[in-house]
Amino acid sequence: MKQIDYIIVGDGYAGMFFAHQLIRNNKSFVLFSEGRKSASQVSAGIINPVVLKKFTTFWKAQEQIDFLKKTLTEIKSYTGKNYLIDSPIHRIFHDENEQKLWLKKSENDELSGFLDKKFDHLEVVKNNFLTGKVNQSARLQVSGFFVDLFDFLEKNAFLIKEKFDYTKLDASSGTYKDLQFKNAVFCEGMGVTENPFFSDIAVNPNKGHHIKVKLSHAIPEDVTIKKKHFLFPTDNGLYFYGGTYDREQLHHHVDESAVTQLVNGLSEIYPHDFEVEEVNFGFRPTVKDRRPIIGRHASFKNLYVFNGLGARGILNGCYFSKSLYQFIEEDIPLHEEVSAERFK
Numbered sequence: 001m002k003q004i005d006y007i008i009v010g011d012g013y014a015g016m017f018f019a020h021q022l023i024r025n026n027k028s029f030v031l032f033s034e035g036r037k038s039a040s041q042v043s044a045g046i047i048n049p050v051v052l053k054k055f056t057t058f059w060k061a062q063e064q065i066d067f068l069k070k071t072l073t074e075i076k077s078y079t080g081k082n083y084l085i086d087s088p089i090h091r092i093f094h095d096e097n098e099q100k101l102w103l104k105k106s107e108n109d110e111l112s113g114f115l116d117k118k119f120d121h122l123e124v125v126k127n128n129f130l131t132g133k134v135n136q137s138a139r140l141q142v143s144g145f146f147v148d149l150f151d152f153l154e155k156n157a158f159l160i161k162e163k164f165d166y167t168k169l170d171a172s173s174g175t176y177k178d179l180q181f182k183n184a185v186f187c188e189g190m191g192v193t194e195n196p197f198f199s200d201i202a203v204n205p206n207k208g209h210h211i212k213v214k215l216s217h218a219i220p221e222d223v224t225i226k227k228k229h230f231l232f233p234t235d236n237g238l239y240f241y242g243g244t245y246d247r248e249q250l251h252h253h254v255d256e257s258a259v260t261q262l263v264n265g266l267s268e269i270y271p272h273d274f275e276v277e278e279v280n281f282g283f284r285p286t287v288k289d290r291r292p293i294i295g296r297h298a299s300f301k302n303l304y305v306f307n308g309l310g311a312r313g314i315l316n317g318c319y320f321s322k323s324l325y326q327f328i329e330e331d332i333p334l335h336e337e338v339s340a341e342r343f344k
């Protein structure tokens with residue numbers, strides 16, 4: 001039997017950021033990846049402290065942004081790369097009322113650090129009512145982040161490229177096949193529905209599509225444009241536009257109505273020709289109260305769940321990986337707001 005401290009099941013933001021906590025604390029572990037494109041890999045990579053519909057912020061936004069920056073610097077120390085793209089969100093205003101609301105909200109203590117008071121005009125895209133800049137917003141270079149982390153995990157023998165087989169887990173003895181583990185942390189996103197130990201947690205799928213498009217006229221490269229959805233350049237010359245939200249059409253194929261919605265949304269702000277080159281979709285694990293679900297199994301004290309990252313996989317995944325680590329290793333209680341106990 002090989003002795004390890006942790007098993008991690010799942011390779012999205014939850015699994016990767018938890019793996020980082022183990023790396024920085026010198027814990028031994030293996031991470032199971034079934035090799036499917038995760039919702040995390042399909043995500044836009046937006047890091048955003050503001051709810052852009054209502055111009056509000058959310059619980060611990062500043063702390064989460066600061067912690068993410070610190071964590072990405074730590075990750076850079078072993079992958080050698082920076083994944084934070086300093087390309088702030090510019091929210092296109094629909095009308096003057098939105099401009100007024102933005103300015104009013106920018107006086108608010110919670111929002112003054114995020115809502116820039118000076119409006120900008122962008123070239124090429126339609127922004128008759130200008131744009132508001134979200135200070136401290138940025139983007140993660142999603143593909144590089146995952147390619148490099150998989151590479152690092154593989155080189156250090158932390159990665160097992162297999163679907164984790166729940167029937168082979170003996171929680172009482174802390175064994176899985178030839179592994180003897182102290183703790184197992186389940187980070188499967190919507191895959192958790194197949195996990196017999198945590199299948200009852202209150203996450204619901206919200207399907208998101210994005211398109212990658214070829215634009216006939218280049219748009220400003222140093223900003224992330226947002227009206228209905230996000231628009232920004234990727235590293236292969238294509239532009240990302242997305243993502244949609246859908247709680248109803250949950251089949252595992254591309255939904256043409258989502259593609260139409262995206263094409264229409266992009267046409268509204270981009271007055272030139274474009275071609276759709278790629279369509280991708282994923283399932284966000286969402287929770288009614290919009291907070292993650294973190295907890296320990298009621299009977300098996302060595303099994304944990306880390307899920308419900310919702311639409312903010314990066315900030316939630318990064319910040320709460322540390323809370324979970326401290327809960328397991330240092331007995332520091334989880335915040336009630338994210339504890340799985342709140343549903344009991």
Ligand SMILES: Cc1cc2nc3c(=O)[nH]c(=O)nc-3n(C[C@H](O)[C@H](O)[C@H](O)COP(=O)(O)OP(=O)(O)OC[C@H]3O[C@@H](n4cnc5c(N)ncnc54)[C@H](O)[C@@H]3O)c2cc1C
Nearest residue numbers: 010012013014038040044045046164189191208243313314
């Ligand atoms: C279109 C779209 C755009 C988005 N944009 C953003 C954004 O800009 N910013 C942001 O912060 N968030 C964004 N999100 C949300 C974010 O992607 C999710 O919150 C996040 O992906 C959830 O991460 P996760 O690790 O919990 O799950 P996932 O990313 O789904 O990862 C879980 C992984 O576990 C694997 N797995 C499951 N079961 C097993 C098993 N038995 N054995 C082995 N592996 C297993 C799955 O294959 C999967 O790869 C977006 C989501 C979508 C769909």
